[in-house]
Structures are given as structure tokens and as C-alpha cells.
Amino acid sequence: MSTTTPHPVRSPSANEGPARPPRRPAAAARRRSRWSEAKKSWRLHWQLYLLASVPIAYFIIFKYIPMAFNVIAFKDYSPVLGPWASDWVGLQNFERLFSNPVFVDLLKNTLILAFYLVLASFPIPILLALALNEIRNGWFKRTVQMVTYAPYFISTVVVVSMTILVLSPRIGIVNEGLKLFGIGPIDFLGEQDFFRHIYVWTDVWQTAGYGAVIYLAALAGIDPALHEAAKIDGATRLQRIRYVDLPGIMPTAVIMLILAVGNMMAIGFEKAYLLQNNLNLAQSEIIPTYVYKTGLINADFSMASAVGLFNSVVNLCLLLVVNFAAKRITGRGLWR
Amino acid sequence: MTTTLASKPRRTRPAAAKVREPLGDRMVLIVVKLMLAVTLALVLLPLIYIVASSLSSPAAVNSGRVRFWPVEFSLEAYQSVLSNSEILQGYYNSLIYAVAGTLISVTLTVAIAYPLSRKTFFGRNVLMTLLIFTMLFSGGLIPTYMVVQDIGLLDTRWALLLPNAIGVWQVIIARTFFANSIPEELYEASMLDGASGLRTLWSVVLPLSKPLLAVLALMYTVFQWNTYFDALVYLKDPDLFPLQIVLRNILILNTPRTGAVDLAQQMHQIQLANVLRYALIVVSSLPVLIMYPFIARHFTKGAMVGAVKG
Numbered sequence: 132m133s134t135t136t137p138h139p140v141r142s143p144s145a146n147e148g149p150a151r152p153p154r155r156p157a158a159a160a161r162r163r164s165r166w167s168e169a170k171k172s173w174r175l176h177w178q179l180y181l182l183a184s185v186p187i188a189y190f191i192i193f194k195y196i197p198m199a200f201n202v203i204a205f206k207d208y209s210p211v212l213g214p215w216a217s218d219w220v221g222l223q224n225f226e227r228l229f230s231n232p233v234f235v236d237l238l239k240n241t242l243i244l245a246f247y248l249v250l251a252s253f254p255i256p257i258l259l260a261l262a263l264n265e266i267r268n269g270w271f272k273r274t275v276q277m278v279t280y281a282p283y284f285i286s287t288v289v290v291v292s293m294t295i296l297v298l299s300p301r302i303g304i305v306n307e308g309l310k311l312f313g314i315g316p317i318d319f320l321g322e323q324d325f326f327r328h329i330y331v332w333t334d335v336w337q338t339a340g341y342g343a344v345i346y347l348a349a350l351a352g353i354d355p356a357l358h359e360a361a362k363i364d365g366a367t368r369l370q371r372i373r374y375v376d377l378p379g380i381m382p383t384a385v386i387m388l389i390l391a392v393g394n395m396m397a398i399g400f401e402k403a404y405l406l407q408n409n410l411n412l413a414q415s416e417i418i419p420t421y422v423y424k425t426g427l428i429n430a431d432f433s434m435a436s437a438v439g440l441f442n443s444v445v446n447l448c449l450l451l452v453v454n455f456a457a458k459r460i461t462g463r464g465l466w467r
Numbered sequence: 468m469t470t471t472l473a474s475k476p477r478r479t480r481p482a483a484a485k486v487r488e489p490l491g492d493r494m495v496l497i498v499v500k501l502m503l504a505v506t507l508a509l510v511l512l513p514l515i516y517i518v519a520s521s522l523s524s525p526a527a528v529n530s531g532r533v534r535f536w537p538v539e540f541s542l543e544a545y546q547s548v549l550s551n552s553e554i555l556q557g558y559y560n561s562l563i564y565a566v567a568g569t570l571i572s573v574t575l576t577v578a579i580a581y582p583l584s585r586k587t588f589f590g591r592n593v594l595m596t597l598l599i600f601t602m603l604f605s606g607g608l609i610p611t612y613m614v615v616q617d618i619g620l621l622d623t624r625w626a627l628l629l630p631n632a633i634g635v636w637q638v639i640i641a642r643t644f645f646a647n648s649i650p651e652e653l654y655e656a657s658m659l660d661g662a663s664g665l666r667t668l669w670s671v672v673l674p675l676s677k678p679l680l681a682v683l684a685l686m687y688t689v690f691q692w693n694t695y696f697d698a699l700v701y702l703k704d705p706d707l708f709p710l711q712i713v714l715r716n717i718l719i720l721n722t723p724r725t726g727a728v729d730l731a732q733q734m735h736q737i738q739l740a741n742v743l744r745y746a747l748i749v750v751s752s753l754p755v756l757i758m759y760p761f762i763a764r765h766f767t768k769g770a771m772v773g774a775v776k777g
Contacts, residue, residue, distance in 0.1 A: 169590070179668075182665065183579050189629075189633055197610035197613070200606065203609075262503050266496070266500060271503070286692070286711055288715050289718075296520075296745065297513055302529060304531075400696060405715065427608075
């Protein structure tokens with residue numbers, strides 16, 4: 132029953148021990164060719180192959196064919212001819228993009244926003260989880276957890292609307308509060324310098340509680356004996372956080388950081404587009420919003436694909452670099 | 468007297484142990500609690516402000532007098548939200564998208580995750596790698612748009628149901644659940660009884676997978692309810708707009724609502740406009756809010772599976 136083929140990728144459930152039958156006809160299985168293995172699997176699971184064919188078709192149609200359609204980034208796309216028959220133009224679209232003065236601003240805006248977002252939204256859930264872990268179980272802990280978790284489920288449209296209302300120069304409560312200190316009404320969304328802060332801190336507001344849940348689970352998994360031993364050795368609370376809790380959640384933190392960086396360039400179109408207005412465009416125009424406008428509003432498919440492809444490649448490179456660095460430094464990566 | 472004397476040390480012992488905690492540690496604990504209280508306030512106060520404003524009179528809202536409690540209590544805003552046909556249509560559409568989308572998504576996710584969880588399923592590692600690759604590198608907006616256009620989904624309800632039907636993360640969660648939570652003996656017993664692969668899935672595995680199905684259904688429902696991007700890109704027909712697009716048009720773009728109104732009505736609408744937004748925020752978040760206790764529990768479980776297996 133058991134295959135002894137090595138797992139090329141350390142997939143999520145590849146290492147579970149108990150479910151694997153103890154007896155392994157290792158020598159026999161190794162001799163068996165891949166082909167007969169496939170045949171046997173088909174005989175056993177042909178219904179499951181049919182079942183899986185529908186989702187596989189989904190991944191081909193909506194994920195892999197679009198990847199192939201990226202060829203139009205190297206073509207002069209004509210809707211009449213379609214992506215395959217359109218004329219090749221080589222790297223012309225990219226040359227046009229890189230020589231466009233807008234491009235530098237675009238890249239700068241995207242990178243600054245992305246780095247700022249990771250810098251703020253990576254450590255804060257860890258701090259929140261460490262703090263929650265220090266206090267005893269009770270109504271206060273439960274309340275803080277439930278309340279900070281809730282904004283994660285509010286839609287982006289609603290969060291942006293709330294932001295606009297709360298920060299409104301005329302009736303918003305923030306400006307009402309500032310009035311008490313004699314600070315005149317500030318049009319937060321109209322000042323371009325506020326865009327990044329608004330974007331990042333509303334994001335932290337929305338996701339910190341959700342992020343903390345994962346770290347709380349990791350903290351709960353730390354052996355209490357370690358804390359007991361540290362207490363007996365006279366470690367203070369802060370020392371126990373530093374030398375017991377932090378190393379305990381390190382593996383989780385590394386994975387979360389890799390995932391955060393991996394999503395960096397895929398930074399939310401949704402929110403940036405909603406927060407955009409003509410006054411803050413100089414800082415709020417990022418690659419995803421530019422792709423949308425170029426492609427779907429100006430209908431320049433080739434150019435938009437070129438920008439999108441550039442973005443995806445940069446993103447993939449960032450992910451691989453961080454994964455490599457994490458593996459070097461901590462011995463852990465996405466694929467271990 | 469003797470009983471009180473005897474019980475006294477027993478009562479004080481835990482207290483004595485607590486007193487021994489050094490001063491520094493107690494200070495740390497106080498600081499931690501203060502920080503958490505501030506965090507709580509920062510998250511909660513905007514929400515309270517929105518709810519309080521939605522329950523206040525238009526005049527009070529427009530003069531900026533509302534803090535964290537309704538001023539001149541009024542339900543006018545809610546009445547006008549619930550009598551707006553555009554909003555009701557959006558609500559109805561979103562319900563359709565949420566229910567149909569969830570059904571499709573959960574079915575497809577199980578259909579791929581279950582075979583992938585079977586250790587004797589040939590090719591599962593290659594397949595899983597190909598799935599995970601789509602998380603790392605996406606085709607991009609325009610190429611995906613071209614596919615949706617080519618197969619004729621543009622401006623149909625399917626455009627919101629199909630292109631993002633399966634989440635790879637959800638597949639990982641489901642696969643991990645099937646592999647770890649269903650005892651291997653059950654598969655063997657079911658096979659000995661002559662059940663086919665599908666029969667085993669339907670009669671043995673799925674009845675044991677209700678917690679998983681709940682997690683998946685909630686995740687997909689919340690996603691479908693909250694997303695607006697696909698609708699923005701693929702839909703032009705206002706009759707198909709989900710609630711989030713309607714919200715965006717009213718809340719952020721501030722476009723005048725359809726239907727001709729006379730001057731008096733228009734004046735009234737301008738007065739109502741601000742307070743209506745607050746009410747709209749509350750009404751649109753209500754379904755998720757009602758489900759929140761379930762969501763909180765199940766999302767945590769789902770997050771755990773993901774976190775454990777990275």
C-alpha cells in the first residue's frame with residue numbers, strides 16, 4: 132500500500148507519521164517502476180482522478196492559461212488576432228515602460244508602501260500575542276481577543292468608508308478631537324503625505340488581532356516546564372518572554388515573514404484604489420492600480436500585462452530571496 | 468474556631484505565593500494590561516462611533532456632535548437604507564453570490580483536496596507543487612480578464628463565482644484535515660466492504676469532516692461577501708452588482724442614487740446623506756457580525772491547521 136517515492140517538495144502533510152503503515156516493503160517498492168505504480172493507482176483511484184479532473188481543469192483555465200497569456204507582454208496585442216497571432220515586438224513594451232517617467236514613481240510608491248506595511252504589520256501581531264499571553268485567562272483577555280479579531284471580517288469597502296468618515300475634515304471625530312488641542316481641521320485624505328500612514332495603520336487595525344491568533348497558538352504549544360524551570364532559576368517576566376516565548380514562536384514568525392514578503396508586491400489593489408483621489412495620486416498610484424487603469428480603462432492590454440508580469444517576477448524574486456535568507460539564518464524556510 | 472484556624476493557612480498559601488512575585492514583574496504586568504486596554508480602545512472606539520452615529524439624528528451627525536453615544540436617537544437612516552432599491556438589489560445579489568459561491572468553492576476544494584490527501588494517489592506531489600506555484604506566481608489581471616472574456620463569462624454571475632472558486636490555502640487546510648483527522652483504518656475497512664473511492668468519500672469521510680466543511684464554508688462565505696474586485700473588473704450591468712460595489716458607489720464615490728427626485732426630496736437626501744453612510748456600514752456588516760461567534764471559533768481552527776503545517 133505505501134509508496135516509498137521520495138517527496139520532492141516537502142508538502143504540508145508529507146511528514147505525518149502515525150497514518151503511514153508501519154510495514155514498508157521497501158525493496159519491492161523501489162524496484163517497482165513508476166509506470167506500474169501509476170497503473171495501480173489508477174485502478175484503485177480512477178473515480179478520484181475523475182473527481183479531481185474538475186478542479187484541475189479550473190487551475191488550468193483560470194491560473195495556468197493566464198500565465199501563458201502573458202506572452203502578450205512581448206507582443207502588440209490585437210483583440211482581433213488574439214494573443215497567439217498578434218505580432219511580436221520583443222521587449223518594446225518593457226522599454227516603453229522603463230523609459231516612462233511615471234515608472235520610477237510607480238515603483239517607488241509600491242516599494243515604500245510594501246516595506247512600510249511589512250515593517251508595521253509583521254511585529255505588531257507578535258507584540259499583541261506576547262502581551263495577551265502574559266495575562267491570565269479571564270473576561271479581559273477574552274474581550275481583547277474577540278474585539279481585536281473582529282475587524283478582520285469587515286470588508287475593505289467598509290473599512291475605507293469608515294476611514295473616510297472618521298477622518299472627515301468636517302464631521303469626523305478625529306478632527307473634532309484635534310479641535311480640542313487647537314489644531315485646525317486636517318483633510319487627511321486630501322494630503323498626499325498621509326496616504327501611506329492611513330493605508331498601513333488601517334491595515335494594522337484590521338489584521339493585528341487575526342495575526343495574533345496564529346502566534347497565540349504557537350505560544351500555547353510551548354512546554355510549560357520551560358517556564359517553570361526559568362521561574363525557578365529566577366528569570367523575570369521580561370527574561371522569560373525574551374528567552375522562552377520568543378524562541379518558541381520563531382519558526383512561526385519566520386514563515387509569516389516569508390509569506391508577508393511573498394505577498395508584498397501583490398499589495399492590495401482593493402484598498403489603494405478605494406483610498407485614491409486626485410489629491411493623493413502622487414503617492415497612492417501603485418503598480419496594481421496602474422495595471423488596472425492601463426489595461427481595463429485605457430485598454431492597453433500589452434502594456435498592462437508587461438507591468439503586471441514585471442510585478443509578478445519582482446514578487447517571486449523577493450519571495451525566493453527571503454526564503455533563502457531565512458533558511459540560511461534560521462535553518463527554516465517554506466520548503467525546509 | 469478550630470475550623471477557621473485550620474483552613475486559614477490553606478487559604479493564604481496561594482496568596483503568599485503570588486506576593487512573592489517580584490515588584491518588577493508586577494510592574495511589567497500592569498504595563499502589559501495598560502497596553503492591551505489602549506489597544507482595545509483603539510479598535511473598539513471607531514466601531515462604536517460608527518454605530519452611535521448611525522443611530523443619531525441627521526442634524527446631530529451633520530454638526531459633528533456625536534461621540535460614542537447616539538445623540539437625538541433616530542432610526543431615520545436605517546429606514547432610508549432599507550427602502551433603497553439599489554441597496555436591496557445589491558443585498559440580494561450578494562446573498563446569491565455568497566450561497567452559490569460557497570457551494571461551488573467547497574465542492575471543488577474537497578474534490579481536489581481529498582484525492583491529494585490519499586497517499587496512494589499517484590502524482591499527488593507534482594499536483595500539489597503545481598497548485599502551490601499558483602500562489603507564488605499569478606497570471607495577472609489582464610491575462611485572467613482575457614480568459615474570462617474568451618469563455619464568455621464577462622457580465623454574467625459566473626464571473627464572480629468561477630475565476631476565484633478555489634483557494635490554494637483552503638486546499639492545504641482540507642488536505643491536512645483529511646490526512647490527519649480521518650483514521651487510516653476507516654479507509655481500509657471501507658475498501659474491504661467494497662466501497663468505491665467516491666462512496667468512501669461520501670459515506671465515510673464527509674460525515675466525519677463536518678468541522679472542516681464548516682471552516683471552508685465560513686471562509687468562502689466571508690470572502691464572497693466582502694470582495695469587490697472581481698465585480699469591479701468583470702461586471703457592467705448594475706442589476707448584477709454585489710453589495711460591496713453598491714456600497715462603494717454610495718459611500719466612496721458618492722454618486723447620486725438612481726431615480727429622479729424633486730427638490731424637496733433632494734434637500735432631504737442631502738441632509739440624510741451622511742448619516743445614511745453610517746447606517747449603511749452597519750447594515751452591510753450585519754450578516755458577518757451575526758455569524759461572528761461561529762466565524763471566530765472556526766477561523767481560529769483553520770488558521771491553526773495552516774500555521775502548524777506552514
